[in-house]
Amino acid sequence: MDYTQSEIERALRKAGYRLTPQRREVISAVMECRRHFTPAELYEKAARRRSGIGLVTVYRTLEMLARLGFICEVHAGGNCRHYLIRPTGEHHHHLICSGCGRVVNFTGCDLTGLERRLRRETSFTISGHLLEFVGQCVDCRRREEKG
Amino acid sequence: MDYTQSEIERALRKAGYRLTPQRREVISAVMECRRHFTPAELYEKAARRRSGIGLVTVYRTLEMLARLGFICEVHAGGNCRHYLIRPTGEHHHHLICSGCGRVVNFTGCDLTGLERRLRRETSFTISGHLLEFVGQCVDCRRREEKG
């Protein structure tokens, strides 16, 4: 399931980072996101609650959260960075709605067979993979059907 | 296999584009690429052969080639666009060497089972997927082992 604010804060301290009000605010804003978001979007959201938070700080905090593994980057879509809350631990991927940006996490990608085949055929050492599905959620499909 | 220069030129004309010397030059520069490339890299390469070709034209021509399906974008790596020659027709994916950028195309991703499962579990309409493997080719591995 999802991490709590204080779990994240504890991990942050443990990794040697300082806990500042700005960082708290960014973390809390991240935790309300149901879909992927850009640094700029998160900045707006965080700045609305606590005026004076800087865009640069948002960038830095997001980078830190990604480094600590609490958020991850998604690649499908757009000309700028998109982040996403990451569910606890497990290897997973995303199914993203191209209409509204809603994200469904899923596990069990089962690419080991394909990976083995590629390793055998190419002699590459394979270190990872990027997999994302793109589609349309029920709401977006209905909206489109209506008009 | 790969398209020839004249096949590409014919398709371009057929799609209503004009065949200019600049576009020929870009196409021919693209066709020598064994790995993925950025617009800037291709610009350098093309400009070396025919001085006076503009970066903007390179951007535009690459976009056009992507629209026509002769090149495709790769997502693993970097802060800027990376393109890649696309082998004829078939649905395929890439295995990319993180060391040198070498690319291996492969087909047979076989994600239909997973796709069916996701469709059932989420009721999304799934329109496509993004899959890339990242690894290290034999040469890069040897180079690293040596020191």
Added chain:
DNA sequence: TGCTAGTTGAAAATCATTTTCAATTATTCC
């Protein structure tokens, strides 16, 4: 040989992201 709509490219605009650096502050250690 013109005509014309498509194309080019230099320069400027845009936009995301990063760097810089002086002021501020969270944490640690008395």
Added chain:
DNA sequence: GGAATAATTGAAAATGATTTTCAACTAGCA
């Protein structure tokens, strides 16, 4: 609680990729 200190902040400037603008040019057609 009060320094000391190194991390953090954020405004402003820098960077870098990509896009837009627009006047000059030209491929393709008749």
